[in-house]
Amino acid sequence: MKKITFLCAGFAMMLAMTSCKTNIWTATQVHVPTTVCSASVANLQVGNRITYTYYPTAQEKKGGLKNCKNAAIAAMLKENGNADVIVAPEFNYDNTLKAITVTGRPASYSNFTPAPILP
Numbered sequence: 001m002k003k004i005t006f007l008c009a010g011f012a013m014m015l016a017m018t019s020c021k022t023n024i025w026t027a028t029q030v031h032v033p034t035t036v037c038s039a040s041v042a043n044l045q046v047g048n049r050i051t052y053t054y055y056p057t058a059q060e061k062k063g064g065l066k067n068c069k070n071a072a073i074a075a076m077l078k079e080n081g082n083a084d085v086i087v088a089p090e091f092n093y094d095n096t097l098k099a100i101t102v103t104g105r106p107a108s109y110s111n112f113t114p115a116p117i118l119p
Contacts, residue, residue, distance in 0.1 A: 038114070039114070039115035040114055040115055041112070041113050041114075041115050042109040042111060042112045042113075043109070043110050043111045044085075044087075044107050044108070044109055044110075045107060045108050045109075045110055046106075046107040047080075047083070047106045047107065047108075048105065049103065049105050050080060050103070050104070051102070051103045052075070052076040052079065052080070052102050052103075053099055053100070053101045053102075054072035054075050054099065054100045054101075054102065055098065055100075056068040056097055061097050065097070068097055068100055069100065072091070072100045073086055073089060073102060076102050076104075080106045081106065081108075083107055084108050084109050085107050086104040086105065086106055086107070087104060087105040088105060089104035090102070090103045
């Protein structure tokens, strides 16, 4: 008799907990066209080829090889006159990523002008 009472009480408890519906409301997304673009032309001034050795931190190594390469390029750009990009970067590293050697040409953009509009 106790088993039947326990089963009925358990069934009633389960029914009470699952019978309520939880409403989840989400916001709808409305697409608003906010595209702003302009075409411009710039000159790229490329410097001499340089080599830079970077020693990634343990935190950067956790991000993987691509993260370490990006950090090495950022440090190279910052140290060599705040260039904008590295032209033709080449990477040398070992499996432990103790050091990454980046070789490339730092370049900077200059003389930004609006692009000519074609008919």
